Amino acid sequence: MAHSCVHKDRGELRIYENLNELSTDLADYIAELSEVSVKERGVFAIALSGGSLIDLMGKLYEAPYNKTVDWAKWYIFWADERVVAKNHSDSNYKLAKDGLLSKVPVVPSHVHSINDTVTAEEAADEYGFAIRQLVKTRVISVSDTSDCPKFDLILLGMGSDGHVASLFPNHSVLEEKDEWVTFITDSPKPPPERITFTLPVINSASNVAVVITGGNKAEAVHLAIDDVGPDCPSLPARMVQPTKGKLVWFIDKPAALKLDCCQFSE
Numbered sequence: 001m002a003h004s005c006v007h008k009d010r011g012e013l014r015i016y017e018n019l020n021e022l023s024t025d026l027a028d029y030i031a032e033l034s035e036v037s038v039k040e041r042g043v044f045a046i047a048l049s050g051g052s053l054i055d056l057m058g059k060l061y062e063a064p065y066n067k068t069v070d071w072a073k074w075y076i077f078w079a080d081e082r083v084v085a086k087n088h089s090d091s092n093y094k095l096a097k098d099g100l101l102s103k104v105p106v107v108p109s110h111v112h113s114i115n116d117t118v119t120a121e122e123a124a125d126e127y128g129f130a131i132r133q134l135v136k137t138r139v140i141s142v143s144d145t146s147d148c149p150k151f152d153l154i155l156l157g158m159g160s161d162g163h164v165a166s167l168f169p170n171h172s173v174l175e176e177k178d179e180w181v182t183f184i185t186d187s188p189k190p191p192p193e194r195i196t197f198t199l200p201v202i203n204s205a206s207n208v209a210v211v212i213t214g215g216n217k218a219e220a221v222h223l224a225i226d227d228v229g230p231d232c233p234s235l236p237a238r239m240v241q242p243t244k245g246k247l248v249w250f251i252d253k254p255a256a257l258k259l260d261c262c263q264f265s266e
């Protein structure tokens with residue numbers, strides 16, 4: 001790892017010289033959390049996002065992880081999904097299936113994708129309901145401080161505007177406190193119709209990792225992490241503040257260029 005430090009209130013920052021280093025450490029991190037969770041609870045409930053994240057998880061289907069990870073104990077969800085057919089090139093399910101899930105022995109019935117035959121609103125309702133059932137059977141834990149699901153790990157990417165999952169800046173979706181999963185029909189990033197975990201669910205997870213690469217995200221990384229004072233715009237990525245869980249940022253050097261918060265240690 002190139003640099004790592006712990007920010008006083010923004011979690012652990014891991015900054016990498018290149019994508020290869022980042023991917024290797026990301027695979028280690030996920031494999032380790034999976035092992036701990038399977039040991040403690042017998043299962044691992046993980047939520048994925050779309051975008052470059054899946055590519056960056058690619059080391060997981062290589063040795064040693066393809067053999068050491070207990071894939072049969074994984075329960076897979078999406079922190080956000082585009083409301084398109086599962087075989088559409090915009091589908092986050094398709095992205096994860098082609099890029100990872102088809103290459104490792106996950107159990108098909110543990111892969112919880114959205115219903116792609118209904119409206120965004122119905123898909124969000126159904127997804128929230130499905131998660132509720134799995135909380136009842138303890139496949140997903142429950143938060144100690146609210147009635148929210150407590151995923152073992154939620155993996156997020158971040159856009160150059162600071163969005164995470166399908167929580168976009170200045171969107172009313174950021175205020176949703178009651179629903180676990182909600183929907184939008186006006187996403188500034190295409191396609192427009194999406195479902196997304198809400199902030200209370202993201203912030204109830206045991207572990208949240210935000211994976212960010214590319215120089216076009218440097219300004220948003222600075223605004224999401226550094227102490228930028230009271231005028232700081234309410235960036236969705238800055239609202240990722242796990243109540244009890246652990247937050248880790250995986251950032252490549254170009255995306256970290258404007259960060260001034262931590263003293264780097266070699």
Ligand SMILES: O=C(O)[C@H](O)[C@@H](O)[C@H](O)[C@H](O)COP(=O)(O)O
Nearest residue numbers: 049050051052157158159164165
């Ligand atoms: O489905 C989506 O669009 C996402 O889940 C979204 O939140 C994504 O993670 C970011 O836009 C980062 O995407 P990149 O890593 O490709 O820039």
